[in-house]
Amino acid sequence: MKIRKGIQLGALLSMVILSSSDMYGQQDPQYTHYMYNTTNINPGYSGTRGVLNVFGMYRTQWVGLDGAPQTANISIDTPLGDNGLSGGINYTNDRIGAMSENNFSVNLAYAVDLNDDFKLSFGLKGTANLLSVDYTKLDIYDPNDPTFGENISNKFNPNVGAGLFLYSDKAYVGVSVPNLLTTDRTTGEEGFELMRQKMHFYLTGGYVFDLNPSLKFKPAVLVKTVSGAPIQVDLTANFLIVDRFTVGAAYRWDASVSGLVGFQVNDGLFIGYSYDADTSKLSKYNSGSHEVFLRFDLFNKYNKVSTARFF
Template identity: 90%
Template sequence: MKIRKGIQLGALLSMVMLSASDMYGQQDPMYTHYMYNTTNINPGYSGTRGVLNVFGMYRTQWVGLDGAPQTANISIDTPLGDNGLSGGINYTNDRIGAMSENSFSVNLAYAVDLNDSYKLSFGLKGTANLLDVDYTKLDIYNPDDPKFGENINNKFNPNIGAGLFLYSDKSYLGVSVPNFLTTDRSQNEGTELMRQKMHFYLMGGYVFDLNPSLKFKPAFLVKTVSGAPVQVDLTANFLIVDKFTIGAAYRWDSSVSALAGFQVNDGLFIGYSYDADTSKLSRYNSGSHEIFLRFDLFNKYNKVSTARFF
């Protein structure tokens, strides 16, 4: 039986908003397939595959919990010549409870050769955020509270970010801050309801050739923001005959995941993951699902191997 909206995530959101002026831990969307959705959090990844890369993802979290997060993301990145310059764009729609946010980003990156194996890419990100909050979707204890008297429509907040991405054909290490600016996400009657703060990301992975038909890639992602616990994702994937990907992931004190992927042809890769919640919320939801498509369109500057695995 479903739990009433008022004690599900919509109510959780209400309690967050009612906490008035100290909401500093608002988290960016989370992804289980972060190793494929990299430009969303690190602009330095742009163009590193050496092709026109088109990526689309949809994530539905905590299925069965009313108002639970749902995130859709589309990104495109490509080299802009053979001089190390690359560019890209991202669009993300993130919905949770009464809130819906649309984010549009433009990425610019420049890569330099460190030696015969490694390159270092410097990336910059500019973002425009548009926030909507529909208070009619909440069960509000005091309907006359002025903080909830007027919906928020397309509240605009700009931001800037940057990232470094060190990579070779077998490994990568990245550090990034997608949003440097601390911005008030909404204000009503002079009261600050939410605030976005800097998120720091550290990610890395290495590909081991176990035999000619089997590759193994452990990877990690660490995310931290003031006012919220550090989030650590640990992932292990196997690539079989350069076609099939299977793996597992663990999000510290949050969930365990199963991952799978299939290289349909040289240009198309599809993937899916299922997260089983290990927190107290597991009593109220049946897990999270994530699906993505990645298109690699080869261009005249380079041809990336589909077996690069990230």
């Protein structure tokens, strides 16, 4: 019975997403390890590690719920010389129900020194979105409805975004809007509105406290807001042990609690995992969410890292 209810709920979730012309909910993928995946939401983060940074992540959400979100992301960013310019690219595949989106982004950032400790980076993002919908995966009430008569294959939509990132070796604050343009997705001969992509506003912040020579405390916060949906707040508390092992917990307001672990394999490779336990009404129909990532740091000939960075 539980499995059957999960399938029904997954189908209902897909139908709501695909058939509501006035839906303004949270649309961007969510990440528990947002503090390491910052270029995806803020182009101003590009190049701030001072190295060639390669990041890969996979997230499967609400395991056991039919049609639940699955997200894969890879990003690369690096300084472009020693003049403050940096660049990067992002690719994200986000699947939910009958819908699949591929996002390709290019980031450009410029950082200036504010004082001996802090820098401010200005970033711009250009994005190409390709949307596909396979209506055969849905149990459609009226098979003759022309709205669902033809699948959508790689429907193209461009967008632009911007962000600011203020940082030092121990602290950071970022504000960003990854998609500044509101875009309508239509399908069918009559231009049925499939969905509307709204602006998402992000605020991120974090700090590294040295508790003793072998232990650091790394709190972080992410606030996301979009018109028509409640504000989403993520609070995270990580502890870094002997600069190698990371263990922590997180709370997503009215949504989930999480456990996070990470391991610095060597100077260039960091791996991590998190598990989210759902605290919403959907907890009856899923067994939680999993997220894994790899981060590679390669020294850049223009700007070698002189001090450790912890975010």
